Amino acid sequence: MKVRVLISFKDSVLDPQGQTVKNALHSLGYNFVKDVRQGKVFELELEGISEEEAKKIIPEISDKVLANPIIEKFTWEILQ
Amino acid sequence: MKVRVLISFKDSVLDPQGQTVKNALHSLGYNFVKDVRQGKVFELELEGISEEEAKKIIPEISDKVLANPIIEKFTWEILQ
Structure with missing residues (x-):
């Protein structure tokens, strides 16, 4: 049996990695990306x-x- | 629009984090866990x-x- 567990920060917790990725995407011109949250799987x-x-x-x-x-x-x- | 991107190592790439988690689970008695692969979301x-x-x-x-x-x-x- 294969199981997938997705783990992410609670909404109240800041996600600096996600923010960094968002900034990187904006600097590449992908301005339609409004938010990025990173987690583990x-x-x-x-x-x-x-x-x-x-x-x-x-x-x-x-x-x-x-x-x-x-x-x-x-x-x-x-x-x- | 919300999009989820799942990223994992290619099957041919070793996953030491996943192995460590598997070993930790075994040491806690969860021996039915045969494999663990860790990725990002x-x-x-x-x-x-x-x-x-x-x-x-x-x-x-x-x-x-x-x-x-x-x-x-x-x-x-x-x-x-």
Whole structure:
């Protein structure tokens, strides 16, 4: 089973990397880019657990290991 | 218009961060995790261009600015 976890800063947290990318895009003439937020993505390959178990364990893993819940939020989906 | 660009290492490129996360998960008892690949995600807010233009420009931006095409690949989708 393949799972994708997307992690991004909470909306209230400044994202200097995203700002830098936005500025770089503007300096190249891409002025239609109004905002950029950067985050992380993890693609996990799981074996030997059911989808039901995965639905319980993925948020647990995301919260404990992949994300920093103080400043980050996460979403996840099962890809296949 | 909101666009998400996902960037990950090409399959042939080693991903030491992903390996480290996998090892951390194993040490916590999550042995059903067979592989982890880590990547980046950019969420762009675009204004003043059509969906047609976006479909041409997003791959261009991804290739020129967001990803390093020598070692990384990207996928993208329009969110709204």
